[in-house]
Amino acid sequence: MNASTSRPQSLGQTEINWDKLDKTKFYVVGAGLFTGVTVALYPVSVVKTRLQVASKDVAEKNAFSVVRGILKTDGIPGLYRGFGTVITGAIPARILFLTALETTKVAAFKMVEPFKFSEPTQAAIANGIGGMSASLCSQAVFVPIDVVSQKLMVQGYSGHAKYSGGLDVARKIIKSDGIRGLYRGFGLSVITYSPSSAVWWASYGSSQRVIWSLLGNRAEFKDATPSQLTIMSVQAFGGIIAGATASLITTPLDTIKTRLQVMGHEKRPSARGVVEKLIADDGWKGFYRGLGPRFFSMSAWGTSMILAYEYLKRLCAKDE
Template identity: 75%
Template sequence: MEQRGTRVASFGQTEINWDKLDKTKFYVVGAGLFTGITVALYPVSVVKTRLQVASKDIADRTAFSAVRTILKADGIPGLYRGFATVITGAVPSRIIFLTALETTKVAAYRIVEPLNFSEPSKAAIANGVAGMLGSLCAQTVFVPVDVVSQKLMVQGYSGYTAYNGGLDVVRKVVKSNGIRGLYRGFGLSVMTYSPSSAVWWASYGSSQRLFLSLLGYGNEYQEAPSLRDIVCIQAAGGIVAGATASCITTPLDTIKTRLQVTGPDKRKNATEIVRKLLADEGWKGLYRGLGPRFFSMSAWGTSMILGYEYLKRLCVKE
């Protein structure tokens, strides 16, 4: 059959695999790019954390009221409590995550490619496995950063301890509980972020393939998608992935956050936290902060994936 000069469009044409990247450029440029995205979206994490730890008698029941309270008490800096700690730990944890993600994704796709599954299903499996493994590897660095930053986010709020910066948090936590205090909620973090990462990347990978198919791409002899179409499809996939992951994992995130911010004098386990939430507010208590988390994961997911895919295009080897 004559192809008449058209290019065969495959789903692989929309992706840039790990072996095609300049790793040094990828890490250096990526650190700056994702730092910028974190600056833009960090206040949403602060608001979500405040809502998740608020007791039932606190007036701040919505994201807008929480923002007003923070701005009234601390101004704009209040929306960035714990930011320095997050940025310090975010770079190494993100390097670990992205390296594990990309290398595993390629290997996993090679395993499922011969199977008699649809293209979206293959992508969901490969991306889901890669996302979960990447998150598991990154948790070793991320959990201590998460513990410290969340204590700073809620310090002085609703009776929580006040600290003099991130190093003061580390010193007091280690003094009270040893190094293991910095890994408070590690099990729940793994249970929250690993499935969340798996769901996010599986949803992204499958929805991206689905959108390509709906637009007619991926068929033999079909013209390859334009860069504009690819970017639009990636953005839509990021929104779908963020919405799916936030709805599924918010209850675990709420429990994890409450467990990590409690002081040594108010130590509780996950079961006690669940019982109290259910007793105070019923099942909806487990979905505290769903709105900000939904927005955060959708906005972060879309911004991150567009930035990430742009970064990969920028760092392709000559």
Template identity: 80%
Template sequence: MAASDARAQSFGQTEINWDKLDKTKFYVVGAGIFTGITVALYPVSVVKTRLQVATKDTVERNAFSVMKGLLRTDGVPGLYRGFGTVITGAIPARVIFLTFLETTKVSAFRLLEPFRLSETTQAAIANGVAGMTSSLLAQSVFVPMDVVSQKLMVQGYAGHVKYSGGLDVARKVIRSDGIRGLYRGFGLSVMTYSPSSAVWWASYGSSQRFIWRFLENGTTNEEAIPSVQKIMLVQAAGGIIAGATASCFTTPLDTIKTRLQVSGHEKRSSMKQVVQDLIKEDGWKGFYKGFGPRFFSMSAWGTSMILAYEYLKRLCAKDEQM
């Protein structure tokens, strides 16, 4: 067998297509796995959000001081403000996202076959299109959840209003702005998360194939089937690369979006005003407020998520795929 065929077979052993999955098991088990990951990484999102809304008068202006302040005033529960809202909304949002991610990816690969692109390029385009499409559709659920949870994350911080819970936030937002208030920043969320998802999945798909090509260079047919440990290492490396790439590109838009979504009715800002305030407070580096936690969050979340996701697919594969 030629080296290129060996590489293709090797990578093929790591891929489990949508039609080979037990869908019921996939959704049920997946809900539990991703909830566990969210529990582990949620505090990073709280810290990142608080840093993004911090003004020049805010005392706590780095990740350590924000975390220390939350623990001092609220204890560990302070690191999980808005968690109930996120978990409630995350399940339907994730079902939408994963379903369209997998189905769109398969369709995109088929559409690209006649162009005879390299495997890495084909993977980047197909995964990128799938990531963007699935993110666009999931925003209808994710944005209201994001608006509510972020208001809970920053309540009492830098002059932000306090709430009694997620329902209280939703009631007050609807009372002041109607249903559209729950979709505040929707356009910017689409502009932030859809490209971010596209970059993430494109980077993951292409980097994974690049790594396999490097590792499998010169292997023989007997060595073509990789071990589970090797598969996981390659997937983890791909997740780190994808998270790092996406965070670098999309943090400025995420900072603007967060500030728009947490602003109150009485001091609502436009996107132009948010941009001007950021530049006035910290110059252009203000757009990268919370970059450290977001970089860590996207890399850690991406790596954890993709390992859990690929494990979930192996776990839920139908008998003929296992």
């Protein structure tokens, strides 16, 4: 059973597999598309990071007050601190991620076919394996970018040090801790982002098929190929569901990871120390600091990314 035959025939085939893509066009156009999405959503990451690392006595207690504080002191550029570092590393990391995702997803679909699962279950397993594998492959690039960019995001805020740029951050980290300093929180990043990616892609793949199945039972879809607007609406709704699911499950680990990565060199807290301080300051709710911006970020980023990604695949599909 495959994705094209098990879905109601009238809905048509909305997926484009890896072997049907023009790879060169996919990477070149994709770099531009995802850069645009990053520009649009980057400020949400800055706000989320500041909320997660703020000390107990900082006045800003919600996303709106953080935004007001940034605009008051730094203007619009303050919402893009660390952006240059992120973009520099995001392109190779995204190439690694998408290549691993697509190739692993195809292999995973073949692996689960003999088990005769329902299509949503098969999609959840295959997409989840693909998402986790892609995240594992890309962490080698993502983690150093995370460490540097997050320090830039919070510089001068809540007692954090100031830097002259990404290279200055990297130089000081290497001087203090060596190369391993750039991989601070790597283990937590792996156990945060890999499950998060697995949950996101599993939720997206499964929810999309459930929605298509429901639409397939409606009279107006039984004998017609779905419009591009319908396809995009289903993909967008799947992205929202995936973002909500992943953010609720993984925010506590993300909060611990972020705090570990941005603490000053002289403090060097352990993960246990971060956990104890969070509980002492805010109780268990401290683990969900920045949940609102993270939920919005994962849903908005996920939905924008998946629409751009699916559009990119249609744009780069080889002529039959």
